[in-house]
Amino acid sequence: MPDLTLEDIAAKVGVSRSTVSRVLNGHPNVRKEVRERVLAAIEQTGFHPNAAARALASQRSWTIGLLLPHSVSLFFTDPYYPHLVKGIAQACNHLDYTLAFFLVDDKDDEERIFSRVSRNGFLDGVLVQSGHHGDQRIIGRLVDARIPQVVVGRPMRSDNVSYIDMDNVHAAYTAVSHLLRLGRRRIATITGPEQSTVGVDRKAGYVKALGERDLPVDPALIVEGDFTEMGGYYCMQTLLAARPDAVFAASDIMAVGAIRAIREAGLRVPEDVAVVGFDDLPLAAMTDIQLTTVRQPVVSFGYRAVELLTDLIQSGDPSPRHVIMDTKLIVRGTCGALARK
Amino acid sequence: MPDLTLEDIAAKVGVSRSTVSRVLNGHPNVRKEVRERVLAAIEQTGFHPNAAARALASQRSWTIGLLLPHSVSLFFTDPYYPHLVKGIAQACNHLDYTLAFFLVDDKDDEERIFSRVSRNGFLDGVLVQSGHHGDQRIIGRLVDARIPQVVVGRPMRSDNVSYIDMDNVHAAYTAVSHLLRLGRRRIATITGPEQSTVGVDRKAGYVKALGERDLPVDPALIVEGDFTEMGGYYCMQTLLAARPDAVFAASDIMAVGAIRAIREAGLRVPEDVAVVGFDDLPLAAMTDIQLTTVRQPVVSFGYRAVELLTDLIQSGDPSPRHVIMDTKLIVRGTCGALARK
DNA sequence: ATTGGTATTGAGAGCGCTTCCAAATTATAC
DNA sequence: GTATAATTTGGAAGCGCTCTCAATACCAAT
Numbered sequence: 001m002p003d004l005t006l007e008d009i010a011a012k013v014g015v016s017r018s019t020v021s022r023v024l025n026g027h028p029n030v031r032k033e034v035r036e037r038v039l040a041a042i043e044q045t046g047f048h049p050n051a052a053a054r055a056l057a058s059q060r061s062w063t064i065g066l067l068l069p070h071s072v073s074l075f076f077t078d079p080y081y082p083h084l085v086k087g088i089a090q091a092c093n094h095l096d097y098t099l100a101f102f103l104v105d106d107k108d109d110e111e112r113i114f115s116r117v118s119r120n121g122f123l124d125g126v127l128v129q130s131g132h133h134g135d136q137r138i139i140g141r142l143v144d145a146r147i148p149q150v151v152v153g154r155p156m157r158s159d160n161v162s163y164i165d166m167d168n169v170h171a172a173y174t175a176v177s178h179l180l181r182l183g184r185r186r187i188a189t190i191t192g193p194e195q196s197t198v199g200v201d202r203k204a205g206y207v208k209a210l211g212e213r214d215l216p217v218d219p220a221l222i223v224e225g226d227f228t229e230m231g232g233y234y235c236m237q238t239l240l241a242a243r244p245d246a247v248f249a250a251s252d253i254m255a256v257g258a259i260r261a262i263r264e265a266g267l268r269v270p271e272d273v274a275v276v277g278f279d280d281l282p283l284a285a286m287t288d289i290q291l292t293t294v295r296q297p298v299v300s301f302g303y304r305a306v307e308l309l310t311d312l313i314q315s316g317d318p319s320p321r322h323v324i325m326d327t328k329l330i331v332r333g334t335c336g337a338l339a340r341k
Numbered sequence: 342m343p344d345l346t347l348e349d350i351a352a353k354v355g356v357s358r359s360t361v362s363r364v365l366n367g368h369p370n371v372r373k374e375v376r377e378r379v380l381a382a383i384e385q386t387g388f389h390p391n392a393a394a395r396a397l398a399s400q401r402s403w404t405i406g407l408l409l410p411h412s413v414s415l416f417f418t419d420p421y422y423p424h425l426v427k428g429i430a431q432a433c434n435h436l437d438y439t440l441a442f443f444l445v446d447d448k449d450d451e452e453r454i455f456s457r458v459s460r461n462g463f464l465d466g467v468l469v470q471s472g473h474h475g476d477q478r479i480i481g482r483l484v485d486a487r488i489p490q491v492v493v494g495r496p497m498r499s500d501n502v503s504y505i506d507m508d509n510v511h512a513a514y515t516a517v518s519h520l521l522r523l524g525r526r527r528i529a530t531i532t533g534p535e536q537s538t539v540g541v542d543r544k545a546g547y548v549k550a551l552g553e554r555d556l557p558v559d560p561a562l563i564v565e566g567d568f569t570e571m572g573g574y575y576c577m578q579t580l581l582a583a584r585p586d587a588v589f590a591a592s593d594i595m596a597v598g599a600i601r602a603i604r605e606a607g608l609r610v611p612e613d614v615a616v617v618g619f620d621d622l623p624l625a626a627m628t629d630i631q632l633t634t635v636r637q638p639v640v641s642f643g644y645r646a647v648e649l650l651t652d653l654i655q656s657g658d659p660s661p662r663h664v665i666m667d668t669k670l671i672v673r674g675t676c677g678a679l680a681r682k
Numbered sequence: 683a684t685t686g687g688t689a690t691t692g693a694g695a696g697c698g699c700t701t702c703c704a705a706a707t708t709a710t711a712c
Numbered sequence: 713g714t715a716t717a718a719t720t721t722g723g724a725a726g727c728g729c730t731c732t733c734a735a736t737a738c739c740a741a742t
Binding site for chain 4: 015016017018019022028029030031034053055056057058059120121
């Protein structure tokens, strides 16, 4: 059965091309009996409408793009990405969109990809994974090109763009408050890079929790990490000089490094130093770690991102929207809460 | 600058639509001076040709699909996938193709995705990640629909389909031969599932290496694993009863589980039991493991897969082709080779 | 100048669909 | 029964591009 067209189906059923089109697109004004005959013919012939023709005529491709700029290296180590992609792919399936995937590796790629993304009629909109300062340029270009976009993870300059983000400030605030409630008073933090919004926001949550209890924010208790295990390890070594009784790490990986440093210094977790991480990676639940941490709903995050984008596309309203997702504190062993019972 | 068309550029430059199209597509017969004027106008206006119109007129979308069926769960744990996707995405960028991404989660998805994939004019071809028995149906459907496809990882029934695969038999053969050369004689193996081609092939390489030296294949030294750490652990416990002096695990993760079991039994690696894994995950290089293993060129694997598919598309020749990639044995501590020096 | 050949250009017919509009049909009210 | 409105259909004009074919421009050779 070589390429069938609408016309073929129309001829077969004895109606006009328009009618078949109406059936295909679920328009109301088609007689029930006719609709069924058309549907039967489509089913029987295995006809699939030509997507290009459809996109050309209707100015809608039912395809959205996912851009992963900058973050490429993390893409291979951080389970965040597969989960995010899962949520996005699921939503696309359910909403009947197709997902086009762009991995921006270098500057050269950016040009190629940008030109592909901005081809009229190919994408209805794009999702841009971001949260890092370096992603600013591509977001700006997309804004200039008036391509509907949703930034996944709040961008550094967030005016004029729609984005979806985790409530990082509140999550960190909750984590640190939890430590305070457990009686810890010299709480250190290993932050994410200042170049990243998660770094900034989680630190802000830390500061907020301390401030709320009128505790001083001691610069000696704050070190900027880089989201790696080694980074966490070295940061913790630095922090130990300031004799903290707890540490809030902005990621689980860094928390694992921190625990290693604490133990090497002859101290115990959580007795001497309580630890709270962020992410709830599988490794956090492992028996010899039992990390108290913040869980992010990454899959639904991706799902909601797609919903937001498709809403944007369908509404045609360019005014920016924002969605903030809630996180959850997962209490395990390293914060010392369980031992107190 | 709202949607420009070819015609607009043509009018601006004072030539016909055809000429602009020729410039856009790099046709030879355009006067140099005209070509430059057209290019200048395109540059200046920021014109991008409409992809849908192009696809409709030329019957080529310059888009390929990547289908990840079945394997979804592994997608989140195995670094193989991100690396594969990286290679694929890179190749797509370089060859000027767009990548459409399909994650098949359940049966329902399969229907939706299949109908999207088989829409005429949307995809020029598809890459199907496979190697598992359960992927057979979707591959068959794609063959029936005459959609150009390349299976990534040899499928169970490989007649009539083009595929690219690692040379798993030879890789396993090399790994086991290496152990034999080191004087090991009771070599056990933890295989992959019998449902997967990698499981079958790596076991075949093991058998081949033994056979070549006229060593018996002892069923007590072969256990079927499931590519998980726990699986490797339990398999090794079973194997220890047969007193092996070495074990070849069909994946690093299983090798790690095996090492745990060996050590718990009070035996030393590599002195009492040598271990060789497969994959060369980052964890294999970690200081406290130092796993001898087989490295697969996963990124280039993905890259080659795209090249193969695009060749297939461009040639229009439907006869199946096969590409086999070489692997490399990485000798570290667990095989005992370094200690002998 | 004329011829033949080649390089360059434009006209125009699609590609397969959506969608507006008017025509045809049917339902409803009088 | 007719008049009117509502519903269902078909005709036809695009959507923005490619590509064949014929026409024109250019070149060198006679």
